[in-house]
Amino acid sequence: MNFELEPEHRMVQQMVRDFAQREVAPHIREWDRRQGMDPGILRRMGELGILGVCIPTRWGGQGMDYLALGLACEELEAVDTSLRVVMSVHLGLNSLGLLQWATEEQLQAFLHPQARGEKLAGFCLTEPGAGSDVASLTASARRDGEDYVLNGEKMWISLASRADHFLWFARTNPRASDPHDGLSAFLLEADRPGVTRGDIHGKLGIRAGSTGWVNCQDVHVPARLRIGEEGEGFKIAMACLDGGRYTVAAGATGLIRACLEASLRYAQQRQAFGRPIAGFQLVQRKIAGMVQSYETARLLYLRAGWMKNQGRRNTRETSLAKWFATEASFQAASEAIQIHGAYGYSDEYDVERYLRNARGAMLYEGTSEIHELIQAGYALGLRKDAALRRELPGYLPGEASTTGEIDRRSGPM
């Protein structure tokens, strides 16, 4: 068993850290205040290959492994959650979903430009009336000759107003005996007639991030853009969440680290009763708690990433990592504010933003309660993983080649 990161992982971590620290950190306070990130940053993430970091080079990606994805997310969220949210929807949910389920033609047309950062991708599952109860979603997709006609509204969609492509989930079979089997997934280009979208403002946190709604009114989508079979939509959505949740877990780990580093800096410099507050035991307890949370969260997400590299099903491990890290990051941020005292209550320091950002992660990609049920389900044998028709390809580095192509163990086609 090896708990050391390989040199290439350390270099990935350093590179993403440098990018986020140099190009985002100096401006993030202002972007959070005005509720909008400089769109140039998304372009930069595309240019630098971060938006396709773990997509095979064959599909326009950078050919790194799933650990690199996690490490990149940890570094991005250590600066701001809005950066990691982009990775979650564009790469974790959408692109990895395509890698697992799409046909060659679909991969060529959609994944390739996404991996190269030429197109931005989003994930349309949640509706105003359907969050945790995915199977109850009402967006519909009616077959009409060679097309499907999409109708419905999705809400709380990251990059709603910015994405070029969406993975859109809708009901193709209203009469299925089990509503879970009535859903299908579609590749939806945002510029199709009938697609409207808008921004949602006033979020408590992730205010620099783009969140909004997407509405389809009689949108015609060719049947060749359906992902997977009719009725596989729920399974596809759940499989995509394994990717999204992984990025959330890794990102929340970075947030815990940011809280810890801010607390260490402040506590060592702030004086009270004649000495730095870092010398007081009650402050030390908070710091110790953050260390414990950080190291635990880190090991959990790295383990999930390792399993993805192995091509092994990792729903349980990823859910555990996401649940732990997100709850712990909220706690860490709250303690960080406490350490900062009144200054923690002002946006002159970063810790209040960490708290506001952390709160959201306990609500999306499965509420904490959903994850509790998942974990108990596995433990009690109430929940078992059935084999899927398609699996996310693992990662096996091939012989070092001059073109940098990496072999992949491909799932059954």
Added chain:
Amino acid sequence: MATPVFVYIDHYNGQAVGAAWEIVGAAHKAAEALGAGVTAVVIGQGVSALAEEAIQHGADEAFIVDDPQLKDYRPESFATALTKVLKDAGAQVVFLPTTARTRELAAMTAVDLETGVVPDLVGFEVKDGKVVGTRPIYAGKLMEKVVVAAGGPQIFLIRSRVFPKPEVQSGRKGAVTKVEAAVGAAKTEVLGYKATEAGVSLTDAAVIVSGGRGVSVNPKLTPPADLTDDHQKEVWRAQQGFALIRELATVLNAAVGASRAAVDAGYIPYANQVGQTGKVVSPDVYVAAGVSGAIQHLAGMRTSKTIVAINKDPEAPIFKVARFGIVGDLFEVLPALTRELKAKLGR
């Protein structure tokens, strides 16, 4: 009589560099400890006058290499000339000022003589007949002592403003000896010069002048009539205050900084903010005008070598870390200081 201490006179456009005579003084100090004299070395074309000046500033004699091929400074040819002078004379100790030219020049001469070169001295002592130099490392976070332990010439470059400038003794005379050195034609060609652009970066600046909340406090100033909003008037006043700060900064070749309070109030952009949540700076001189000295600001500039504080409030915390303080109105003190320093520093 021991071998003299050699001192290289760096010059540009016919003038010795600002620190040149300070180094003659430093050489004198070393020479005394070694029981030796001081010999100046000047290289270039038409440099006799500089040689005379060196003697007037305390050198006992001067060697010059005067050659049309040395009209424009070039490291390669100047190094060849310097090497010849030092080798022929059996020089053991050589001092130079620290400039862009002398760093490379001395580096090359050291290679020619297979000896050590030590730049950026902020002090030295003479111990057991050798010069032991003290210089900063790790951007000044630590200091080291260095000795040219091997037998060859000890070449040291000394920083400006460390040693005092000796008094001129206008009648002083000494031998000026011309040395022939076959320097050959220069391989490189100087195409021209451009004056430096303005704008010193905060983190690189040796001098910073900063303004705080106090720069907006001047009831005597009347804002233009079209400003009705109180905040706008406050910002306008602050901008007048920062104009004074910029004038002083120009005279001192300094960067302009600001406290968080000034930035938050909208007086100046965030890029100028010095402090825990702004830039951390470590200049030689930090002039804080209207800055109270809150701990968050201090965290960003506490390691400045010398802090000068100007504030109306005698109880302001900044005075606890300042080396020099003035309790006064910055709107009056800053322009007066700018005038004084402009005259005294000849800027």
Added chain:
Amino acid sequence: MNIVVCVKQTPDTAATVTVENGKVSWGDAPLVINPWDEFAVEQALRTKEAHGGKVIALSVGPEAAREALKHALAMGCEEAILVSDPGLLAGDSLVISKALAAAIEKIGGVDLAFFGRQAVDSDTGVTPAQVARRLGWPALTLVAAVSAVDPAGKTISVDRALDEGRQQVKSPLPAVVSVTKEICEPRYPSFMGIRKASKATIPVWSAADIGLGAIPSAALSWPEVFAPPKIETKVEMIKGDSADALAANLAARLIEEKVL
């Protein structure tokens, strides 16, 4: 063009450096590529991209210096070479410049050797000029901009940042160039570059390999390293009964104490 860029591995500039047992200690802080050298690598890569050829990253240091070379490879250098020998570890610039010059001669056919202007640990900035002297090449130090490179005509034109202003110089090739931060913005390593770098085998040359049979000993020795003394400040309040008087007195004190 055959381009060499010399890099050094130094402690991270954010590290807290202290003196422990008479030696400099940077605690757990990582060793990184000397920040100035990143600018040199970037300029070397841009020169190659504009005129064709390859860039070889070269370092004289301990085995750990591989990391700095890997960073250079990840940025896009084609090759990296480490010169490592116990006899070179305690070297001063006289020794290091000899090793670098010998390595550059062994590489052969080099048109340009780039350096960062100084290393952030020793801060001496003399090695580039010394390497040039040993090679018999012109030294162009403190280069803030490269205005032209003519590989066929074998010339380079640069702007150097001198104390008095920018000096424009034209030089034949081969030449040594040391760069300042103004010259360019270093690129991040690419992911492909990171993969290649992590897999790359970096040859290690000993002193004997580069023809230094007898390694010269350092000319310098360092009897002491210490933390600068903490200056206890007691503020000197300047007196004066008018703004002009206050200013005059302050100015006088500042000049007297050599603050300005």
